[in-house]
Amino acid sequence: MTKAEIKTKKAHIKPKIRTGDKVVIVAGKDKGQKGFVAAVSKEEMKAIVLQENEENPDQPVPLNAAIKHFKAKYQGQRSARIRIPVAIHISNLMVLDPETGEPTRVGRRKEGGKIVRFAKKSGKTIKDEPNIDKKKD
Numbered sequence: 001m002t003k004a005e006i007k008t009k010k011a012h013i014k015p016k017i018r019t020g021d022k023v024v025i026v027a028g029k030d031k032g033q034k035g036f037v038a039a040v041s042k043e044e045m046k047a048i049v050l051q052e053n054e055e056n057p058d059q060p061v062p063l064n065a066a067i068k069h070f071k072a073k074y075q076g077q078r079s080a081r082i083r084i085p086v087a088i089h090i091s092n093l094m095v096l097d098p099e100t101g102e103p104t105r106v107g108r109r110k111e112g113g114k115i116v117r118f119a120k121k122s123g124k125t126i127k128d129e130p131n132i133d134k135k136k137d
Contacts, residue, residue: 015040015042015045015090016090016095017037017040017047017090017095018037019037020037020128022034022095022096023049024093025049025092025093026092027091028088030064033051033063035049036051036052037093038060038085040090045091046087048087049085049093061083062086063085065085065086066083066084067081067083068084095119097119098122098124098126099119099124102121104119104120104121104122105120107119
């Protein structure tokens with residue numbers, strides 16, 4: 001690796017928000033909305049946040065969504081407006097405290113030889129939700 005490549009390479013910052021975390025949006029058009037993280041991009045430091053839907057639990061509602069318009073291409077087809085989730089920067093999210101349910105900062109500490117995340121307000125360990133996609137049958 002050359003010196004120029006080393007200078008241009010970004011410093012590796014590990015995001016403290018993971019898939020499955022309960023979060024609140026602290027900045028942007030959906031400020032104050034609570035939801036859960038569906039996906040995290042470590043390179044871009046962005047996350048997709050969804051909110052649970054009471055009417056249809058199988059289809060969560062995207063937060064920070066953009067509206068995509070689809071025009072009918074042939075007769076009999078209907079035009080539609082679809083809400084598509086847009087990634088939001090991790091700095092605009094705060095993890096909810098597992099004890100109180102309030103927004104909190106996240107820290108790291110060693111417990112039993114493993115590094116775990118904890119809520120700085122209450123000191124409680126944040127449990128890592130098992131990811132459905134990575135689960136082995």
